[in-house]
Amino acid sequence: MGKIPDTLTTLEVGNQQYHYYSLPKAADALGNIDRLPKTLKILLENQLRFGDDESVDQEDIQALVDWQKEGKSSREIGYRPARVLMQDFTGVPGVVDLASMRAAVEKLGEDPARINPLSPVDLVIDHSVMVDKFGNAAAFQENVDIEMQRNRERYEFLRWGQQAFDNFSVVPPGTGICHQVNLEYLGRAVWTKEQDGQTFAYPDTLVGTDSHTTMINGLGVLGWGVGGIEAEAAMLGQPVSMLIPEVVGFKLNGKLREGITATDLVLTVTEMLRKKGVVGKFVEFYGDGLKDLPLADRATIANMAPEYGATCGFFPVDDETLNYMRLTGREDDQIALVEAYSKAQGLWREPGDEPVFTDSLSLDMDEVEASLAGPKRPQDRVALKDMAAAFDKFMQEDTSADTTAKGKLSSEGGQTAVGVERSFKHDTSQAVKLNDKDFSLDPGAVVIAAITSCTNTSNPSVMMAAGLLARNARQKGLTTKPWVKTSLAPGSKVVTDYLAAANLSDDLNALGFNLVGYGCTTCIGNSGPLPDEIEKAINSGDLAVASVLSGNRNFEGRVHPLVKTNWLASPPLVVAYALAGNVQCNLTTDPLGQDNDGNPVYLKDIWPSQADIATAVEQVNTEMFRKEYGAVFEGDDTWKAINVPESKVYQWPESTYIQHPPFFEGMEREPDAIEDVENARVLALLGDSVTTDHISPAGSIKPDSPAGRYLQEHGVKPVDFNSYGSRRGNHQVMMRGTFANVRIKNEMLDGVVGGETRHVPSGEQMAIYDAAMKYKEEGTPLVVIAGKEYGTGSSRDWAAKGTRLLGVRAVIAESYERIHRSNLIGMGVVPLQFPEGESRETLGLTGDEEISIAGLSDLSPGGSVKIVIKNDDGERTVDAKCRIDTVNELAYYRHGGILHYVLRKMIGAA
Template sequence: MSKTPDTLSTLEVGSKTYHYYSLPKAAEALGSIDRLPKTLKILLENQLRFGDDESVAEEDMQALVDWQAEGKSSREIGYRPARVLMQDFTGVPGVVDLASMRAAVESLGEDPAKINPLSPVDLVIDHSVMVDKFGNPAAFQENVDIEMQRNRERYEFLRWGQQAFDNFSVVPPGTGICHQVNLEYLGRAVWTKDEDGKTFAYPDTLVGTDSHTTMINGLGVLGWGVGGIEAEAAMLGQPVSMLIPEVIGFKLTGKLREGITATDLVLTVTEMLRKKGVVGKFVEFYGDGLKDLPLADRATIANMAPEYGATCGFFPVDEETLNYMRLTGREDEQVALVEAYSKAQGLWREPSDEPIFTDALELDMTEVEASLAGPKRPQDRVALQDMATAFGKFMEEDHKADPTAKGKLSSEGGQTAVGVERSFEHDTSRAVKLNDQDFSLDPGAVVIAAITSCTNTSNPSVMMAAGLLARKAREKGLTTQPWVKTSLAPGSKVVTDYLEAAGLNDDLDALGFNLVGYGCTTCIGNSGPLPDEIEQAINDGDLAVASVLSGNRNFEGRVHPLVKTNWLASPPLVVAYALAGNVQRDLTKEPIGKDSSGEPVYLKDIWPTQAEIASAVEKVNTAMFRKEYGAVFEGDEVWKAIDVSESKVYQWPESTYIQHPPFFEGMGREPDAIEDVHGARVLAMLGDSVTTDHISPAGAIKPDSPAGRYLQEHGVKPVDFNSYGSRRGNHEVMMRGTFANVRIKNEMLDGVVGGETRHVPSGEQMAIYDAAMKYKEEGKPLVVIAGKEYGTGSSRDWAAKGTRLLGVRAVIAESFERIHRSNLIGMGVVPLQFAEGESRQTLGLTGDEEISIAGLSDLTPGGTVKVVIKNADGERSVDAKCRIDTVNELAYYRHGGILHYVLRKMIGAA
């Protein structure tokens, strides 16, 4: 803790005394902070608390106060979050890196026990369950059994980490998703720490290895997603280097109308903020509308911050925060501390608050309408009544992209929406027989309808609405269409408790929305296989089909490789589309189905009222939370029975899940000098908005892919491949899957979609991994060329790790997403940005060029480097901006990566 005496104060709460660093006292010396956004007040407190550390200077604090003059600052600060949150997909490689760091420290003759998290770390196993079984009461247990069988090697490793590392806790599988566990249990709003006989209170802050860590901002907890690499550094005591952010104010007024859900609100907010342009910025919500906005709705909006591009979407602490903390079983003493501390520090939301913001926008919530988002970006909101038109537009664009597509779109079978033109040739409907039912699978068919965990299942109002809609549909004799794969994967066990208390679980079950697991499923690509008959029909007919899911991600190839269009929707709309069976049905005008007597039933006939939803939500009570979180870290008998070694240095077994990574091989106590890049080849040339889903291995592993061949060579049958995410602890699998997404488009190849490239100079087409290995044999370094917004999407550390292991020295793009740019630096890959007005197109690049980069040993943050481009016509040079933005990032790069820097520092060599 800082020893800054002029701001150290005490706070009496009940019978306890807390010490804290007073923002009002700091303001006496630094200037008024009355109108400073509350997010920046939290950053200022962080600087006060670590004010005697070498990474924090008084000028940093003053810069935060002076921010109010212009609503922006160019000052870099070092920020230390109170804790770190991980999920297992990103957590496993994080623990692998810690284990590898211990091995490296031991090889340097130092004590490996020096490598330990210095900040509390919670890892929640939530990304491993897949929807293999569905639509029956046994689905949950069958999926859990398969999960444990598939992932036993990973779970044995995590159990080892649980006992080997201090300050490290694991929430076992089958509990819930990290964001909901964080919201309902782990988050405290105000954190405490005992030191020198005193109890210090300070804001609960965190970084997480999942981009939707932002969900906790709904509880007044400042947190956001970072790459696994950056999170590892944070838990090892390193500050998160950041420029003081711009803060966009979002004023909410009014209330949602009857029939409008929190999901409709969040899709509207996402659309507005994307249009505003908030990438890399904080968003802070304020306004009188907050007084009637439940905390679960706030968390739904906060969850989607990555989708609207912001670092976070923050809701200040107020009475609703306290009410939610009481409901979820937080102790009275903690709730009292949150209120007292927030009011003492000026962090409490007052109705009259009008902070100074960089910019602001406003939404009257009475104007929100029923919405979905898609077909492949979460910010592309579509009003419910426009869905058929939106799908038709996708079909036309898809046809233009692939004019050889066969067949003609059929309007038979009542699947074509009223008033939508269908004159172009494309997909062909296919006759299917499944479970003794004969039907036609048509374009727009909903083959996946998933109430999946992220975004919405923390929210009882939309979950109860889904159950009530299912009840009304069931009463009218409606059934789910036979081609729809249905699933319910809540974010915590509390959800099933309150659905059962309201009696709605039976209604959801009756429509096929049986519990399939507690964890992230469909929206991270763990949707599991479709029935063979459906997959064959999609392939044979070249069908553009659909998924409708209550998650937050719908990028190409993410949900299922055969499903081209993916639509985000509220849980009740997910159920509605499972009944309708096709996204080309206009649910605002056309019947959703027919009742038991053959009469048409419309969506409005089964949509629950706000009063009905409110009555059901009253079933949620504190006892449910206390029951489910009473022994949250213990796990079931299978988890407890996993046998683990007590060694402090991991003994690496023969495994296709966990491998000792090569990142620290040959590492010395001092870093090597950085060499310029000479004669590099272009591994891939990519367009705009290439996401980390395109770059990082995710989803299913194809048998004929480099990763699939590797696994088969090591005795793994395709049925046992599991997913890329489950194998993130094996660099051999992950580097083979880097840039291998089925939807990635390498502009070096005409008309080819998937992870292929052209080897130069041979001209041979091959998998990107195979080309990288061929270039390695030839002694050729590599670069990647890209367009705008390179690396958008989830915080995937393997998007950077895989890039490094393939031999890529630099990525040259028109612009970068915040987290991925940071992760590239953290792995020793330099991000370079084309000069304004320049791009791969203006420079006429084809991918056949040789690229040289000079000046890497003399880099300065934000400086320029010379890029020499050589082709058959000669060579020319252009200047590119170095996107190493801070002094700390430059130190990481010079050491070969952030973990190398941290390791050397922890043993006193840096």
């Protein structure tokens, strides 16, 4: 093994001296890196900085340099990000785990104060506001009041964490979405740290407990989403174990045409990259088209990296990065450091840059057309002109697919009228009376139109376009259809400042797009209830209705359980569909309505020009950002008044929101030996593309569900259930909601949709949770069997935690999405992969089998294990691949999970 080169040097910027690890000096010793992708240069700097000949050695560093030879590497490295970002849905269970680790350390006779984040952690409360009230001036304050009432126990706990833990800060509710707060305020592009009287500079890097952490890639900051479990380990000083990734280059040329938005661009990019296949890879954007691509547009594209499947979607630092930092109020000294450091390290984007990539593709932006995506996957782009046809196709396919499905779905009551045959035909329109108005609710009716989520509400051009379209529509006398639930949930307070400065707030309000909150609402299922009359009509007619939202996710059952088709669109198109009222309206040829004189009004008549949008965007100024972020951590009077108990170890109250989890019960200083799985039963037999939304509890809690019954047994009325996301600090609720999604399809049951299974050998149908508890009483271990792309979607730690608590020892699938595979290992559940050509289908599995797994005590990364499948016809043996890919992951698994490993290491027992 060679010696790690000494690359420490200094950089003078203004009157300040910075120490840094020089990439050019590394190149002198190790080989030219001029054409190494900039993302890998950032990883190389990280390895140089943490080189200790143990967790990082010279071979790790050389492997990054040598990556250029083939555009890939099989080398595993330990990567340490500068900081961690959390949102409250994923952050609360993270802080719960930290609190329970302190309790476990105290029980082992050690000082609990040893458990602290070692890297800076920012938690932004943005996922708890729901659209209960909408369409009026009072909606925002009423939703805030309801949010504080619902979540007081959680917020008290987070306030405790803020004072109990070092290196941990909380951005209070009502401030903005974590990704936009990160982009506009927290992100620095170059990070600094004082050490031994010297100032060290290094790239701003992070991991986040939300998959859309990638939005910060637009600022030249390398960051991506990980599971809450992995993020906790990172904040506790553990390296993120990763294989040096393949990097796909995406070359952008030209400019967007008149009338085409950043949303249209990102949906096109998402479609292209999904087709290319970039799961687990870095995507790095390059090309001369970047010089005219605003940073907000870059951030929109970077945000959607999980939708195109990549680990990240990175844009290098250049003049546009500096311009954005100036606009958003960063200090001059910081901006000067970003420029000087990026140029000194070869991280600055130069015209004509052509790095070496694993593979590449390109797009001429002038070819992009107006688009949406749906009805249930973000990569399924549909041209605006083809929307009506796409909905008709869905109707035809869904009719044939669901004719045997049982029951109607309600946002409150689960299944009713069991045995009703579902059909979606044009003669199922329902008469509705709402607010003293009579109308017909038809298939394709837009019942939710939401300007929401981080994806687009970070982007002034599309937000101003929405406001201008609303103004033009209002001038023509157009109004929103009465059955549409409208909402505006910006990513930060700056958005409402600039909409007001451009005199567009009144126009949006007039069409019902009143402010409902600053947070992630409709896109994560916090859309709130539909009016009772609308819900009744949907159920009575078995109507396939629609939502149109400016978010990034539209998976089945995510936005609202009654809304089967969900379409991602730009903010101005959200407004347009609220005016049209139905996705079967072809906005390119059909009128949106009539003007005051009875003349038809078409979308082209009210679509704002690029010149008008540019004029409006000029209203955005630096003082808006300085005003809104001047006291970002303080919160309002209600937040400040929350009582905060002062103690090192949390005193767990009687609460249905926060409970002491059982993960460390009985934990000793040394881990137990891993036992093989013998005669396990199949808890669920699942198909392809099962998402973490299908697995992890999300959205509303139904009264007749196991979680609903638990809450009622503990005195909580259904009206006060709140959402699964808000109760992620209570394992009793979350384990009952695991695999309980209303759209999940367990192939063990014919024609049943929802979180049900068949208990074997009794044959009794029951909720998955109830079956798991019955198996636990019988002492029977469990496995889950699935198809391709298991765990697609957001980084949801409870998709793994709930799986573990239900008694699942192993998941056997055809392939995995990166984050969920990692999270399963982090909770001590082994992910196994069928051999090429084998699947649940080729093996004829029904879920009645007994499954035994041998070789778990002698695993090696990427090795194989023997699975014995036994049924009435005999038994078969399959050699499955162990998807524990790295040595570090194997260590986590052997300790029973990543937190157990970290805890033992922090007290010197590992």
